[in-house]
Amino acid sequence: MWSVHRQVIVLFLLLAPVLTPAGNWRATAVGVNWGTSSSHPLPSAKVVSGLLQSNNITNVKLFDADPSVLESLSGSRINVVVGIPNNMLSALNSSKKAAASWVHDNITRYFPNGGLEGGVRIEYIAVGDEPFLLSYAQQFYPFIVGAAINIQLALVNAKLADKVKIIVPCSSDVYQSNSSLPSTAHFRDDLNTTMFQLLSFLSIHRSPFVIDINPFLSFQQNKNLSIDYFLFQSSAHHLSDGHNRYKNFLDSSIDALVRSLTKAGFGDMEIMIGRIGWPTDGSANATAGVAQSFMQALVDHLKNKVGTPLRPKRPVVETYIFSLLDEDQRDITTGNYERHLGIFTFDGQAKYIVDLGQGSKKLANAQNVEYLSSRWCVVNNNKDLSNASASAVDACTNADCTALSSGGSCFKLGWPANISYAFNSYYQQHDQGAESCDFDGLGLLTTVDPSVDDCMFAVALRTSFSTSLHGLPMLFWCTIVSSFLLFDLVKESFILDAVF
Numbered sequence: 001m002w003s004v005h006r007q008v009i010v011l012f013l014l015l016a017p018v019l020t021p022a023g024n025w026r027a028t029a030v031g032v033n034w035g036t037s038s039s040h041p042l043p044s045a046k047v048v049s050g051l052l053q054s055n056n057i058t059n060v061k062l063f064d065a066d067p068s069v070l071e072s073l074s075g076s077r078i079n080v081v082v083g084i085p086n087n088m089l090s091a092l093n094s095s096k097k098a099a100a101s102w103v104h105d106n107i108t109r110y111f112p113n114g115g116l117e118g119g120v121r122i123e124y125i126a127v128g129d130e131p132f133l134l135s136y137a138q139q140f141y142p143f144i145v146g147a148a149i150n151i152q153l154a155l156v157n158a159k160l161a162d163k164v165k166i167i168v169p170c171s172s173d174v175y176q177s178n179s180s181l182p183s184t185a186h187f188r189d190d191l192n193t194t195m196f197q198l199l200s201f202l203s204i205h206r207s208p209f210v211i212d213i214n215p216f217l218s219f220q221q222n223k224n225l226s227i228d229y230f231l232f233q234s235s236a237h238h239l240s241d242g243h244n245r246y247k248n249f250l251d252s253s254i255d256a257l258v259r260s261l262t263k264a265g266f267g268d269m270e271i272m273i274g275r276i277g278w279p280t281d282g283s284a285n286a287t288a289g290v291a292q293s294f295m296q297a298l299v300d301h302l303k304n305k306v307g308t309p310l311r312p313k314r315p316v317v318e319t320y321i322f323s324l325l326d327e328d329q330r331d332i333t334t335g336n337y338e339r340h341l342g343i344f345t346f347d348g349q350a351k352y353i354v355d356l357g358q359g360s361k362k363l364a365n366a367q368n369v370e371y372l373s374s375r376w377c378v379v380n381n382n383k384d385l386s387n388a389s390a391s392a393v394d395a396c397t398n399a400d401c402t403a404l405s406s407g408g409s410c411f412k413l414g415w416p417a418n419i420s421y422a423f424n425s426y427y428q429q430h431d432q433g434a435e436s437c438d439f440d441g442l443g444l445l446t447t448v449d450p451s452v453d454d455c456m457f458a459v460a461l462r463t464s465f466s467t468s469l470h471g472l473p474m475l476f477w478c479t480i481v482s483s484f485l486l487f488d489l490v491k492e493s494f495i496l497d498a499v500f
Contacts, residue, residue, distance in 0.1 A: 028302045029318045030356065031059025031079070032343070033275055036066060037327040039400075039429045040461040042348050044072035046366050051324065051348055052078055054364035056357030061274065061320045063129060065106035074110065075118025081167070081320075082106060083126040084147070086140055092127075093146035096153060103154035107164060122164055126274070127151060130171040130212055132191060135333065144168060145197045152205065168198060169210040169274040172218075172253060175260040180222065181241040182310070185256035186263050199266045208317050209261065212275035213253050215294070216286065217334055225249070227285060232297035244309035250276075250301065251308040258310045270317045277322035279337035280351050284407030286337045292352035295321070295343070299355055321356075328400040328429070336402035347371070347461055370462040377427035377437035378420035380444035385416055391439045392422035399425035403455065410455035420450055421457060428460035 034047065044066075052060060053076060061081040062069060073080055084092065084102070092099050112119030127148045131140035148166050155161040174191060177184040187195050202209060215230045228236035232248045239246040246252040254271060261269050278294040279286040298321075307314045326342035344350055348366025358364065379388055395401075401422050403410040410421055423443050430436035437443035451457045 028305055028315050029059055029079075030299060030302060031061060031081075031318065031320045032057055032324040032356070033061045033063070033320050033322045034069070034324045035063055035327050035330070036069070037329040037331075038325070038346060039328055040346070040463045042325060042346070042366060042369070042461060043463070044069045046348065046369065047324070048072045048076055048078070050364065050366040051344060052076070054358075056359075058357060059318065059320065060324075061124075061126070063126075065102075070106075070110050070120055073120045077121060079121045079123050081124040081126050082122055083129060084151070086128050086131050086136075089128055089131065089140055089143040089147045092150055093143035096150050099147070099150035100154040100157065103151060103158055103160070107155070107160065108158050111160070111163075124165050124167050124207075125151060125155075126210070127166055127168050129169055131168070132174050132188075132194075133171045134173050138190065141191075141194045145194065145201060148198070148201055152201075165205060165207045166201075167207050167210045167272065167274075168202070169212055171212050172214065172257075174211075175256055177256060180225070180239065180252070182244070182246070182252050182255035182259050183241050185259045187260045196264065199261070199264055199269070203266055203269060208270040208272040209257070209266075210272045210274040211253075211257050212322075213250065213273060214334070215249055215276065216278055216283075216337060218249060218253075219285070220283075220335070227290075231290070231293050232301055241309075246309065248301070250298070254316065255308045255310045258308070272317050273319040275320060275322040277341045277343075279340045280342075281340035281409050282332075282337035282402040282405050282407075283335055286340060286407065288351045292354060295352070295354040332402065336405040336408070339400060339402050346458070371459045372428070372432050372462050374447060374449070374459060375432060376420075376446050376448075376450055376457050376459070377423045377443050378446055378450055379416045379423060379439075380442055381416065383442050385419070385442065387440070388416055388419045388442055391442055392419045395422040395426035395439070399429045401425055410452075413452065413455055417450070417452070421455070424450070424457050428458055431460065 032052075051057070057078070059079045059081075060073070061083070063083040064085055065082050070080075070082070088102075092102065107122055107125065110120040110122060128140065128144055130136075131144050148168065152161065152166055155164055155166075173188075174195070175185045175187050177186070199209070201207075219225065219227060219230045226236055229239075230249045232250070234247075236247065239252055241252075244255070246255070257271060258267065261267050276298065278291040280288045280291045298319075302315060302319055305313065305315045321343065323341045323343070325344050325348065326340055326346045328339055328346060330338045332338045342351070343354065343356070343363070344365070347369050350363035350365055353362060356363065379385065396404075399422065402408065404413070404418055404421060405411060410418065413421060423437065423439060427433075427436045427443070437445055449457065
């Protein structure tokens, strides 16, 4: 398989100058990540009109190619990054037909001449989502470059290679250093071969290197760095690295990547920040106030176009804030705060003030949001509660109780109020079904809002049947891709039989 891909790489080395025009970068453009890992997602049309367009957000990054989301973006004039999840990389690497079919159904058909009125401004395809993350080990290494090549070939055949670029979002753990100094940074040794292949591909097609930065996680892991350093505060202690002085964490992170790219032989490659943000719940220092300080300072820093010590006056080409909305089904391996990174709550209400393009005005909220009935599930205090804690643990296993975490907005709830929070979270996520507030007779329905101060007992959104089946497009595509892969394998078997 690699020998075939090596031949394809050589082909693209020869044809790239013809197939791909010079980059036309929109320096310092700021967009948002729009994830949909929610049990009751806000309808796509409300997101586009009520949040993106109303707040003059012109760039959005998606993690898949959900048809309802892409259709809602048609005619919006919003620049879009369409994502390919990691679980599709193996099949797309193995089958050019699968890659061509994916491009046809998820890219071509959404262009103005593809049949959809108005069209979608698709500018990038993100092949994979942090496929080199340390916790994934090396499971995606063999597939990422091959998948990118096959998608690129499909774009060429669809006559879209001059309109859509391929990127590969990478987590910041792709590089490492012997200290916190950017000058010592380099790509991980286990990535040497694969990273060189990827960087060659990106360089050939003039695509930027996309880095995802998690300042909150880094703040938790680096006790020797003050929070002021992460919040761009002038009072922060500066980091000295030779002749360079770093006043904030972002600049040091970018220059660590610049050093890594330089050591790999690609020091002039443009950089895009694919993910960066600050949570508002689920941990200590995760509040709306701190998030607002970080986010506004970040936006101001990007607007100043100062660049970094290693790249003065040369800022990153684009930055995507993570995230647009809270998502109650996001993976929380790195921390419970992962479900509270939205600028807006799950129902589209702004948590704080930040200029995303709307200027001095407050952020516009989603309008006419439809909720389920104003009912909550709480613990029945008239029952024997000796087993209530066990029931709450079971509820949280199948719901979102991250606000109860240490430092979270509901952490100070006493017992049994915290049991009520767990019961209600389960009840709402399961569409307020009567059986969802049983808990062996310990649950009790109420029409009195049990919220306390900043601890909100949410009522879930009313979602349509089609909205609740968000995962089906991915299941469909995995099935289609598998079919193409099987076809290719059968065809290859016939060829081998003929040869031997």
